[in-house]
Amino acid sequence: MINLELPPKLEAARQGSRGLAEQLFRPISRKYDKQEHDYPEELRVLGGPRKAKTAEQIKEEQALRELAKAQEAKDEGKVKNGNNVQGIVSVTEMCRGDVGLMLSVPGVGLGNAAISAVATPEQKARFGHCYASMAITEPSTGSDSANISTTAVLDGDEWVINGEKIFITAGERCDHVVVWATLDKSMGKAAIKSFVVPRDAPGCELVGLEDKLGLRASDTATIRFDNCRVPKDNILGSPEVDAKKGFGGVMQTFDNTRPTVAAMALGVARASLDLTTEILKKEGVKADYAKDMWHSSAIEAELYRMEAEWDAARLLTMKAAFMSDNKEPNSMEASMCKAKAGRMGNYVTLRCVELCQAMGYSETELLEKWARDSKILDIFEGTQQIQLLIVARRLLGLSSAQLK
Amino acid sequence: MSEQQEPLFDLTLTEDQQLMRETVSRFATSEMREKSRAADEAGEAPEGFYERALELGFNMVQIPEDLGGMGAERSPISNMLLAEDLAVGDMSLAIGALSALSFVNTVLDQGSEAQKKKWLPRFAEEDVHQATIAMMEPQARFDSTDLKTTAKKDGDGYVIDGVKAMVPVAASSEVMLVVATLDGEPAAFFVEAGASGLAIEKQDHMGLRPLELCTVKLEGVKVGADAKLGEKLDLVRMLDLGKIGISALAVGTCQAVLDYVKEYCNERVAFGEPITYRQSVAFMIADIAIELEGMRLLTYRAAARAEQGLDFHEHAYRAHLQAAEKGMKIGTDGVQLLGGHGFIREHMVELWYRNLRAIGILSGCVTV
Numbered sequence: 001m002i003n004l005e006l007p008p009k010l011e012a013a014r015q016g017s018r019g020l021a022e023q024l025f026r027p028i029s030r031k032y033d034k035q036e037h038d039y040p041e042e043l044r045v046l047g048g049p050r051k052a053k054t055a056e057q058i059k060e061e062q063a064l065r066e067l068a069k070a071q072e073a074k075d076e077g078k079v080k081n082g083n084n085v086q087g088i089v090s091v092t093e094m095c096r097g098d099v100g101l102m103l104s105v106p107g108v109g110l111g112n113a114a115i116s117a118v119a120t121p122e123q124k125a126r127f128g129h130c131y132a133s134m135a136i137t138e139p140s141t142g143s144d145s146a147n148i149s150t151t152a153v154l155d156g157d158e159w160v161i162n163g164e165k166i167f168i169t170a171g172e173r174c175d176h177v178v179v180w181a182t183l184d185k186s187m188g189k190a191a192i193k194s195f196v197v198p199r200d201a202p203g204c205e206l207v208g209l210e211d212k213l214g215l216r217a218s219d220t221a222t223i224r225f226d227n228c229r230v231p232k233d234n235i236l237g238s239p240e241v242d243a244k245k246g247f248g249g250v251m252q253t254f255d256n257t258r259p260t261v262a263a264m265a266l267g268v269a270r271a272s273l274d275l276t277t278e279i280l281k282k283e284g285v286k287a288d289y290a291k292d293m294w295h296s297s298a299i300e301a302e303l304y305r306m307e308a309e310w311d312a313a314r315l316l317t318m319k320a321a322f323m324s325d326n327k328e329p330n331s332m333e334a335s336m337c338k339a340k341a342g343r344m345g346n347y348v349t350l351r352c353v354e355l356c357q358a359m360g361y362s363e364t365e366l367l368e369k370w371a372r373d374s375k376i377l378d379i380f381e382g383t384q385q386i387q388l389l390i391v392a393r394r395l396l397g398l399s400s401a402q403l404k
Numbered sequence: 405m406s407e408q409q410e411p412l413f414d415l416t417l418t419e420d421q422q423l424m425r426e427t428v429s430r431f432a433t434s435e436m437r438e439k440s441r442a443a444d445e446a447g448e449a450p451e452g453f454y455e456r457a458l459e460l461g462f463n464m465v466q467i468p469e470d471l472g473g474m475g476a477e478r479s480p481i482s483n484m485l486l487a488e489d490l491a492v493g494d495m496s497l498a499i500g501a502l503s504a505l506s507f508v509n510t511v512l513d514q515g516s517e518a519q520k521k522k523w524l525p526r527f528a529e530e531d532v533h534q535a536t537i538a539m540m541e542p543q544a545r546f547d548s549t550d551l552k553t554t555a556k557k558d559g560d561g562y563v564i565d566g567v568k569a570m571v572p573v574a575a576s577s578e579v580m581l582v583v584a585t586l587d588g589e590p591a592a593f594f595v596e597a598g599a600s601g602l603a604i605e606k607q608d609h610m611g612l613r614p615l616e617l618c619t620v621k622l623e624g625v626k627v628g629a630d631a632k633l634g635e636k637l638d639l640v641r642m643l644d645l646g647k648i649g650i651s652a653l654a655v656g657t658c659q660a661v662l663d664y665v666k667e668y669c670n671e672r673v674a675f676g677e678p679i680t681y682r683q684s685v686a687f688m689i690a691d692i693a694i695e696l697e698g699m700r701l702l703t704y705r706a707a708a709r710a711e712q713g714l715d716f717h718e719h720a721y722r723a724h725l726q727a728a729e730k731g732m733k734i735g736t737d738g739v740q741l742l743g744g745h746g747f748i749r750e751h752m753v754e755l756w757y758r759n760l761r762a763i764g765i766l767s768g769c770v771t772v
Contacts, residue, residue, distance in 0.1 A: 388690040
């Protein structure tokens with residue numbers, strides 16, 4: 001039964017995230033845009049370092065998982081709105097507050113998404129409480145992530161990791177890093193594996209932090225691994241190099257994280273649109289959908305156009321998350337929503353600055369900040385162009401050797 | 405279902421909707437797409453097309469049982485899916501096939517009991533009865549909230565004056581709903597074929613050529629007191645249900661474009677390899693798919709809200725806005741992707757290009 005409204009059961013989650021965004025994030029938004037590398041102390045109330053779980057807690061969680069599994073079996077064939085749909089709703093609302101601060105909430109890093117996507121139950125017990133960042137990009141390897149040079153070599157019961165990683169979100173603040181490294185560069189992407197590395201492991205060294213266009217509340221680190229040793233079972237997924245399976249293990253994380261980044265763009269754009277609408281309303285612009293576009297003022301028409309773009313991006317994002325909740329393969333839809341929301345977010349936030357003119361461009365309002373923040377959302381977790389490449393290959397049935 | 409589930413965000417179709425889509429899609433391929441080019445060249449629907457479309461049975465589904473119909477609930481979602489699936493075959497023929505249903509839907513929504521009784525039973529019959537809605541007017545800057553066609557009280561009835569443009573299948577219609585301004589407010593009137601002062605003339609357009617689009621002149625056309633639809637016309641609702649239908653037409657037509665360019669560009673070889681191996685081509689096709697899906701979801705959302713009885717004005721507005729802008733972009737990219745061949749009438753893309761230009765113009769004709 002087609003219904004594209006937010007289910008009542010998610011309304012509480014939405015309100016909760018909105019409250020957090022408005023009361024905690026928004027008041028300190030400008031402060032940490034200015035104090036670029038300071039940790040937002042105000043966020044410590046949201047968690048701080050978590051303790052490792054006791055054997056009893058692990059047992060309890062196991063029991064809960066069994067219960068959830070039984071319920072899932074009972075619900076077999078029924079439509080679900082699960083963690084993914086709820087995640088989109090929450091992330092959108094939080095990023096309406098501040099995307100940089102949302103990415104600085106202690107305990108929730110992109111590495112956590114990788115761990116929950118591919119870790120074994122034992123690994124989840126060991127790393128579930130971590131605050132894990134994600135280290136993929138290298139100084140000379142961005143979108144071409146199959147071409148990384150960081151190596152991992154098995155030496156007895158330990159992996160020895162060597163290389164340098166850049167653009168690690170929360171790389172300074174996290175306690176663990178999920179690192180992509182190759183077991184054998186000559187084997188190509190099939191040899192790329194991910195490893196959980198404690199930040200305080202010997203040989204894991206923070207080299208520096210980036211100064212950025214936007215997203216300044218979130219730290220972006222460079223980390224060097226110099227003969228950094230981690231236990232043998234810190235590898236996520238199989239240690240076998242299976243040329244046929246290729247990238248599958250490490251790439252499947254993206255099916256869940258791309259809609260999440262799309263939701264960030266939705267949140268930032270929503271903030272810009274809401275404030276712009278409010279500012280313009282005070283000046284007598286009433287975008288009330290009373291007349292068609294050609295009988296509205298140019299500003300009204302542009303507001304309608306932006307709202308339509310926003311809603312289209314939101315529905316594409318919800319669709320990708322909905323498919324994931326209902327165990328349907330969604331790689332193409334994940335890239336579609338990331339592409340659409342990424343460019344929508346950038347277009348909307350920049351246009352809002354333009355519509356509000358001096359007020360939009362000035363630091364007295366947050367519009368200019370959102371227009372800086374939005375740019376990264378069309379870049380990280382796969383640029384606009386990488387998303388189009390993925391969508392096109394899937395649509396046209398082409399391999400990466402054919403459509404380069 | 406044993407337990408009532410609370411409403412969820414849900415993109416799955418009901419079993420009935422799935423069955424209907426399969427049937428309609430088969431019809432759209434064999435009776436529409438395969439005959440689309442010839443119909444466009446001839447400027448008329450294929451022989452017997454409306455008879456065969458009637459056999460799909462959609463006109464009678466929502467007509468009450470005591471008026472000969474099946475008495476199903478009004479379903480904007482089902483009507484929208486119908487428009488989308490028929491438009492994959494051919495947009496002109498889809499509008500023609502849905503013209504009577506749009507009339508029926510509007511009478512069901514806003515007509516009095518007596519008007520339903522008078523006008524609906526014929527559409528549950530086995531032979532073709534055509535009807536239409538006359539909304540648009542010929543001037544540039546046409547504004548559906550400021551209609552130049554007027555109705556005035558005249559004794560017991562009304563007298564109507566004005567010119568309507570782009571009225572689908574007007575010359576074959578037994579009755580049309582003419583939307584006019586009465587005492588500064590919008591109102592719709594049943595005007596029967598052959599009424600004195602009514603002149604209908606077929607007008608050729610850039611596209612939608614088999615649709616029999618007509619210019620309708622009304623000079624002192626007199627209608628009875630019972631010819632005014634309902635008590636007070638809710639023009640916004642009528643237009644919004646039309647926006648959903650028109651957006652669905654764009655979705656279906658753009659789906660046809662996407663399917664066509666995918667196949668063509670994968671087969672077309674230049675510089676020694678299929679042109680889809682080039683990002684400049686492949687990215688255009690990816691963008692078509694992305695924007696099309698966005699348009700589709702906006703349209704579905706508006707229809708689902710209408711079906712649930714929620715306010716859907718803004719939603720229909722946004723769906724139509726995207727359908728007009730993205731639909732035309734997809735139409736023009738469809739031609740572009742075929743290069744010179746796209747400009748030749750041997751391929752379908754130029755026909756879809758001409759038809760998609762109408763999405764931003766059409767108003768009130770495919771009311772779901």
